[in-house]
Amino acid sequence: MKSNQNLSxxxxxxxxxxxxNGYAPIICRISIxxxxxxxxxxxxxxxxxxxxxxxxxFVRQGFGC
Numbered sequence: 001m002k003s004n005q006n007l008s009x010x011x012x013x014x015x016x017x018x019x020x021n022g023y024a025p026i027i028c029r030i031s032i033x034x035x036x037x038x039x040x041x042x043x044x045x046x047x048x049x050x051x052x053x054x055x056x057x058f059v060r061q062g063f064g065c
Contacts, residue, residue, distance in 0.1 A: 013045045
């Protein structure tokens with residue numbers, strides 16, 4: 001890597017891929033001079049979203065799949 005290149009590392013959780021229990025995969029994006037690559041770090045993080053709570057209530061009452 002040259003000394004004048006830009007390096008950026010970003011971690012976040014991908015809410016759209018969360019499972020029914022509210023665990024979402026952690027994604028890493030590495031960019032060098034605008035060229036990006038993304039990958040999962042094979043870890044999951046619990047996220048609190050009201051829709052998961054609402055879905056759990058429907059499943060317990062027999063309205064879910």
